Amino acid sequence: MTPMSKPVVTRFAPSPTGFLHIGGARTALFNWLYARGRGGKFLLRIEDTDRERSTPEATAAILQGMEWLGLDHDGDVISQFDGAARHAEVANQLLAEGKAYKCFATQEEIAEFREQAKADGKSTLYRSPWRDVDSADHPDAPYVVRIKAPQSGITTIKDQVQGDVTIRNDQLDDMILLRSDGTPVYMLAVVVDDHDMGVTHVIRGDDHLNNAARQMTIYEAMGWDVPVWAHIPLIHGPNGKKLSKRHGALGAQEYQSMGYPAAGMRNYLARLGWSHGDDEFFTDAQALDWFDFDGIGKSPARFDTKKLENLSGQHIAVSEDAALQHEIQAYLASAGQPALNDVQSANLEKAMYCLKERAKKFPDLLEKAEFALASRPIQPDQKAAKALSSVFIRILSELTPQLQNVSWTRDDLERLLNSLAEAHDTKFGKLAGPLRAALAGRAVTPSVFDMMLILGREETMARLADTAG
């Protein structure tokens, strides 16, 4: 790429037949990173030419997933189906120029041929007998339009990830451009749309690698510039198999419902199949700056929840409190849980500093935030109740009046608790459990001093009094 080359335009082109799964999300992310990192455009096109399987619900789910991940696109969402007339126009132009032809073979004939070829152990590549038939000899019957693919020579896909991939042209079939009902097929539509949209770099799953060779015949027939190809390896499930719904592939949004922050998800997804030296944890700005084709690996990667959690926790720790608040509310909504009310939000905000560094996901954070979210009287859960034996309750009730006059600082509170422990010939560590239980009703919380500081003198004393009965 020279500085003079035209601006980068990438696109993400999912078909709306289901949710945005993790592999698609990563493809979208790579396209987004490549374009945005270079001041280019990132477009979104919905490949809805298959009317049978495309649904508006799926489109909505994809859009929502993109939004959650923060992958904003330029311009309107483009519907591939809307361009059907233009696609047909191109096919007809090719037909007029003799670069495509009408094929009258029926689907039954072709199916029969394939079955036979398979039985004979021969290539199932279909060669239409109509390729060179004069139009005067055409029957009055339904037909499909096929492109005249080259039958000799080679086609080389100069791929930025896979390197040069060469395919013998005699392996290429005369693919269908227009169905017998006149509607365009995907293979034609992608090429026309990518050209018309000015897409300069096609970054997509390597399941399209072979298709690229076939699509190149259309580019050549039309005399169009071929885009830069980058076919990235697919993501596999934990079992090493292709990601599928059956193998637990989840929609991007389910990760939101599980409480992962979008920034952590982006970091993890970017790191899956792409690397920049030994960098593991990075910001969007860094990813944007670093992302390039030479860092993309050639082999498929497996999804690893543990690593996602680790990265997720690191991102939560460095996030701004206000941003975390917003994301947590969105998480609750996506998980179908009640939103935090104003009081809870305010308390959460006060407690955020000591919560965000010890949570991997939002549910962990909220669990530890329970002391700030709950209101009196605190109901201890089973584990907390166990810590509240009568002997400790007695010590706590002894503590309560002493809290009245102590200065409400961490140092003084620590001093007070330590001397109280000493007076009972024990260590502060022994007191922490019951105190925690009384203040939070939970066994897992931030430091008891942080809780006391956040709760304040009055509330702390009230909760201890409640516990002492």
Add this chain to the structure above:
RNA sequence: GGCCCGUUCGUCUAUCGGUUAGGACGCCAGGUUUUCAACCUGGAAAGACGAGUUCGAUUCUCGUACGGGCUGCCA
């Protein structure tokens, strides 16, 4: 079946002919500790296999095995 692609610790990866094959997550042991998380120290853990090229291969070539993809009037 045909064609295409891939193969480094359990997982994600670094290495662009010469390294005790590095890092991260996870795991194990120990430490710290106020629960959880975090943190500190240490540890186990990898070049699929077989040839070839080379003074020297994880790295280049070929073959085998295994995995994946495509082979639709799906995208």
